Amino acid sequence: MKRFHALMCAVVLAAVAGPAGSADIPLDQRRSGYADLGRDTKAMQDDDTSNPASLGVQDGEALWSQKAGTAGKACAECHGDAAASMKGVAARYPAFSPARKGPIDLEQRINLCRTENQKAEPLAFESRELLALTAYIGRQSRGMPIVQSDARLTSAIDAGRKLFTQRIGQISLSCAQCHDDNWGKQLASSLVPQGHPTGYPIYRLEWQSLGSLQRRLRNCMIGMRAEPYAYGAPESVELELYLMWRARGLTVETPGVRP
Amino acid sequence: MTARAAMGVLLASLAGGAGYADELLPYRIEGNAVPVSLTGKPGDAARGRTIVTNRTLGLCLLCHSGPFPEERFQGNLAPDMRGAGTRWSTGELRLRMVDSHRLNPDTIMPAYYMIDGLNLVAPAFRGKPLLTAEQIEDVVAFLATLRD
Numbered sequence: 001m002k003r004f005h006a007l008m009c010a011v012v013l014a015a016v017a018g019p020a021g022s023a024d025i026p027l028d029q030r031r032s033g034y035a036d037l038g039r040d041t042k043a044m045q046d047d048d049t050s051n052p053a054s055l056g057v058q059d060g061e062a063l064w065s066q067k068a069g070t071a072g073k074a075c076a077e078c079h080g081d082a083a084a085s086m087k088g089v090a091a092r093y094p095a096f097s098p099a100r101k102g103p104i105d106l107e108q109r110i111n112l113c114r115t116e117n118q119k120a121e122p123l124a125f126e127s128r129e130l131l132a133l134t135a136y137i138g139r140q141s142r143g144m145p146i147v148q149s150d151a152r153l154t155s156a157i158d159a160g161r162k163l164f165t166q167r168i169g170q171i172s173l174s175c176a177q178c179h180d181d182n183w184g185k186q187l188a189s190s191l192v193p194q195g196h197p198t199g200y201p202i203y204r205l206e207w208q209s210l211g212s213l214q215r216r217l218r219n220c221m222i223g224m225r226a227e228p229y230a231y232g233a234p235e236s237v238e239l240e241l242y243l244m245w246r247a248r249g250l251t252v253e254t255p256g257v258r259p
Numbered sequence: 260m261t262a263r264a265a266m267g268v269l270l271a272s273l274a275g276g277a278g279y280a281d282e283l284l285p286y287r288i289e290g291n292a293v294p295v296s297l298t299g300k301p302g303d304a305a306r307g308r309t310i311v312t313n314r315t316l317g318l319c320l321l322c323h324s325g326p327f328p329e330e331r332f333q334g335n336l337a338p339d340m341r342g343a344g345t346r347w348s349t350g351e352l353r354l355r356m357v358d359s360h361r362l363n364p365d366t367i368m369p370a371y372y373m374i375d376g377l378n379l380v381a382p383a384f385r386g387k388p389l390l391t392a393e394q395i396e397d398v399v400a401f402l403a404t405l406r407d
Contacts, residue, residue, distance in 0.1 A: 166378060167377075167378060168377075168378045168379040168380075169377070169378075169379060169380055169381065169384075170369075170377065170380050170381065170384040170387070170389060171318070171369045171389070172360075172369055172370065172373075172377055172378075173367055173369070177367050178367075181367075182336050182367065185334070185335050185336045186332070186333075186334050186335045186336070187321050187322070187334055187336060188314060188320060188321045188332045188333065188334050189331075189332035192336075222381070225380065225381050225383075225384045226378075226379045226380065226381055227379050227380065227381045227382065
């Protein structure tokens, strides 16, 4: 019966979601959303003094050496200089967590250190502190290539691809139908980007604030009139992981600026 | 169990299971067309135009462009609407609106009068088609006027 159920689920998914018929973007044709920014927005991202996300990075730097939790330890006490210890870390997240036997994203990894090493409350998703620490750690990988090559994550990447290519929402579109099949075209006033997560957390001009990759994905899902996955849900992390795998080799831009 | 048998079970369960399917008016497909008005009445082309240009209701101009000089930022993911009424019969336009997926399973154009088989629909939109039968007829009436 279990087998039968699994088969039914597979068939139902295939029939309901339908194959969207999308093909991967050839590796050498991939481009970051940065490439399509206007000159002013590019300049804003490029120059730390004009990048509005720099405030968040500075915030994160301060938090890095602040004691927290009942253990009374700062991140810096265990990790030292982030410029050395955190270099390249954000470029390979989400990463495999042996404890969870699956991928965790950078925000979840930071919160693991909060709860297990600092004995502090986890930080809320999209809180100023969590965005700041994520931006600060992300900044240490700026200019480095995104790496996703951990064989233990293959099945999670596949799960992420399924989420990316299934039709969802009242509008019944898949992420791939816009970002693989129709990038470069105009969706009314917005240019459809390839959807690479190269700059997160980003300062989004529409938000007038720093925001995470998961927040950005929620925006697309709400546009599709779909119910967004919860922050930190396995589906959210699998999508993030698939996006990072899809962007492997592209350069980390954190903190990015986007329209 | 073969895949085909499973499909049969699935179709039966979809047809029987979705209680709100009853809310949609039944329609008949003939070839590539739905020849008869969903409401039994002709639509209103002027109202259809306001639906087509409304970006949160019709959504059409996110993807399409058309003869709407007052509308800035029209999309280019889809063909221009000019001449749609010459290229297609009213019944063909109606099927395109009701269930575009039947014409092209891979299309990005939403099926505007379909509530079954959708996945992860946000609660506010569950069990509701994108447009009502009246609105579909208004849009079809408007599209039929696009001749050149």
